[in-house]
Amino acid sequence: MNQADTAWMLISTALVLLMTPALAFFYGGLVRSKNALNTMMMSFISLGFVSVLWALVGYSLALTPGNNWIGDMSLAFLNGVGLAETGAIVPLTFPHILYMAFQATFCIITAALISGAIVERMRFSAYVIFISLWSVVVYAPIAHWVWGGGWLADMGAWDFAGGTVVHVNAAAAALVAAIVVGKRREYGSTSVLPHSVPFTLLGAGLLWFGWFGFNAGSALAAGPIASLAFVTTMLAPAATLVVWTFLDLTRSGKPTAVGAATAIVVGLVAVTPAAGFISPINAIFLGAIAAVPSYFALIIRARTSLDDSLDVVAAHGVGGTVGALLTGVFAEKSINGLFDGAIAGNPGQVMIQGTAVLAAFVYSAGASFILLKLIGLVMPLRATVEEEGTGLDITSHGEEAYLHVGGATATRHGSF
Amino acid sequence: MKLIKSIVRPNKVDEVKDALAKLSISGMTVTEVRGHGKQKGHTAIYRGKEYNVSLLPKMEIEIVVPDSIADDAIKAIVGAARTGEIGDGRVFVFPVLESYRIRTGEKES
Secondary structure: OOHHHHHHHHHHHHHHHHHHHHHHHHHHHHOOHHHHHHHHHHHHHHHHHHHHHHHHHHHHHHOOOOOOOOOOOOOHHHOOOOOOOOOOOOOOOOOHHHHHHHHHHHHHHHHHHHHHHOOOOEOHHHHHHHHHHHHHHHHHHHHHHHHOOOHHHHHOOOOOOOHHHHHHHHHHHHHHHHHHHOOOOOOOOOOOOOOOHHHHHHHHHHHHHHHHHHHHHHHOOOOHHHHHHHHHHHHHHHHHHHHHHHHHHHHHOOOOHHHHHHHHHHHHHHHOOOOOOOOHHHHHHHHHHHHHHHHHHHHHHHOOOOOOOOOHHHHHHHHHHHHHHHHHHHOOHHHHOOOOOOOOOOOHHHHHHHHHHHHHHHHHHHHHHHHHHHHHHHOOOEOOHHHHHHOHHHHHHOOOOOOOOOOOEEOOOOOO | OEEEEEEEOHHHHHHHHHHHHHOOOOOOEEEEEEEOOOOOOEEEEEOOEEEEEOOEEEEEEEEEEOHHHHHHHHHHHHHHHOOOOOOOEEEEEEEOOOEEOOOOOOEEO
């Protein structure tokens, strides 16, 4: 048992948990005021349902030996997940129970990320059922493939903190959800604009802060690799932000605030699979390169009828794919002690990384499609025309984000 | 000249704007307002206590047009803002005595 490692993992777990409320602010600012609470609740609700399912079955299905495709039920209901450092899929220097909690926070935010594609029109109940099932049926197996000793790990695919497991996975589900649920009725009209860009900047800032736990915590120790991951997590988004600013300047003459917030997230996503594997200077290159495909993916997506409302695919799908591939380019065994990438003389690694991305994308997209269709058989996936027009804050939650003074009068109900 | 003041559903503003643009009416003032007519409002729940929110968000659109096209403008607004449900809003029409352009100080007819 190493007390420094334990302390760092306690902090990291709290940092990653904070990313989900941060995502609520990032997403919440980007929608119209009548849907602000509903959008933020789509992130917050994951903290409840997905956490509980992770403790009951998700953790065991993801991170036990099982077979090549899925773990087993040996740690279900947290049986055998104790205070000692033994019993986990990887060797630990801190309590097993803390490793379970750290991994839980990843599953929570991955599920919440999907909401960006279906905000402002998906029924809240259908959404909650979808992400709950998704966390068990889709997230757990893919986490097992990469981190639980599954087939992608055997093949030699490397994903430091979840570029494929978290970001490509969530983006594939988001793409399918946007298509199955359909576009917003007012999609394409000028009235569909962000209602609070400061919220979005606040969210991006808090995401960056939490991401230090996500990436540096994935070293699972308070040591040199954690420090490396911390520094690459600082530098890559910085480079993305610089390049994004110039792209904005070239295209519209003005550096936009929503652009800056998006750039930070794209840089963070891209460095996630590479964080503990590449040098800090290469992290700058990685972040800079990653800006370009996501920037143009955003522009192209907006011209299509695909209402991936908050651009989960362009930010997390494209950014995650670029990051995974560049991990196979920039990795250096002299730094990470594990494997080399293309530049260090191992060009085959890029192909392996690409295969992992493709596998995660195909499985996540297919399984998400089936899940949504099954849920659609039991209940409508979409809010009604009237609910969508009025706004989902009032119709789904009975609350408004911005209630004007004099807008409400108390009525007595029952016995007070 | 007539001042046409319309109170419409917030999600109908764009359609009203487009309908007016077809009549080459481009100048307008839009204000976020709250109010109610026959519409009852909705129930909000905060910390377990129920509230009746009777004043609902609406948008007020004001345009000033020559008498000759006032009827067309009213028809366009009503056509664009209607859903057929309670809460579609109202259109009020007022006579305008005079109008001045601030930039030049000239009186418009």
